[in-house]
Amino acid sequence: AQSVTQPDIHITVSEGASLELRCNYSYGATPYLFWYVQSPGQGLQLLLKYFSGDTLVQGIKGFEAEFKRSQSSFNLRKPSVHWSDAAEYFCAVAGNTDKLIFGTGTRLQVFP
Amino acid sequence: EAGVAQSPRYKIIEKRQSVAFWCNPISGHATLYWYQQILGQGPKLLIQFQNNGVVDDSQLPKDRFSAERLKGVDSTLKIQPAKLEDSAVYLCASSQLSSGGIYNEQFFGPGTRLTVL
Numbered sequence: 479a480q481s482v483t484q485p486d487i488h489i490t491v492s493e494g495a496s497l498e499l500r501c502n503y504s505y506g507a508t509p510y511l512f513w514y515v516q517s518p519g520q521g522l523q524l525l526l527k528y529f530s531g532d533t534l535v536q537g538i539k540g541f542e543a544e545f546k547r548s549q550s551s552f553n554l555r556k557p558s559v560h561w562s563d564a565a566e567y568f569c570a571v572a573g574n575t576d577k578l579i580f581g582t583g584t585r586l587q588v589f590p
Numbered sequence: 591e592a593g594v595a596q597s598p599r600y601k602i603i604e605k606r607q608s609v610a611f612w613c614n615p616i617s618g619h620a621t622l623y624w625y626q627q628i629l630g631q632g633p634k635l636l637i638q639f640q641n642n643g644v645v646d647d648s649q650l651p652k653d654r655f656s657a658e659r660l661k662g663v664d665s666t667l668k669i670q671p672a673k674l675e676d677s678a679v680y681l682c683a684s685s686q687l688s689s690g691g692i693y694n695e696q697f698f699g700p701g702t703r704l705t706v707l
Contacts, residue, residue, distance in 0.1 A: 521698035
């Protein structure tokens with residue numbers, strides 16, 4: 479069965495610092511992988527996705543993620559965090575259907 | 591292009607009452623999803639429609655939850671009777687027609703926050 483683990487429930491960083499959010503997945507084949515962001519009172523917005531090809535994918539708002547098959551990971555990174563990046567971040571996996579399986583999320587807090 | 595619309599945005603009810611949520615997907619999107627997001631958890635799929643037919647409702651608690659998409663456009667999710675544990679955000683999403691194993695991006699609405707007292 480597909481599953482997603484986000485080991486960090488809450489992360490706090492200073493504005494301008496680098497960021498890495500961890501995501502591990504479980505799936506028998508190469509999955510479709512996603513990162514979504516959810517601001518308070520807002521729906522989910524897709525940051526980036528990996529389907530195949532280059533394992534380093536670029537997304538919106540300066541985010542990138544790297545797919546590592548050997549580690550079953552798809553970690554999200556940003557070199558310099560802005561205060562507006564404070565939000566909840568969800569990693570998700572989809573197999574050969576449209577069904578998205580989400581992790582439990584990581585809440586990002588940014589200090590000035 | 592207008593996004594996925596949901597109403598109401600907030601709803602407070604007492605347990606054992608009934609409630610209904612409405613979703614209007616992006617124009618032309620054949621596939622519609624309802625998710626339940628309990629505080630501190632990621633969204634969980636409740637039901638998926640393709641046009642007006644149900645594709646997957648395996649996670650829908652059918653003794654109290656029902657959903658319909660009669661004309662293949664907008665959709666209603668109903669809870670009757672509500673329980674305390676139904677307090678959550680209910681998200682609607684839509685995507686283009688699914689076919690041939692090609693993944694189509696899901697676009698999410700702002701959600702309806704339900705509080706059951």
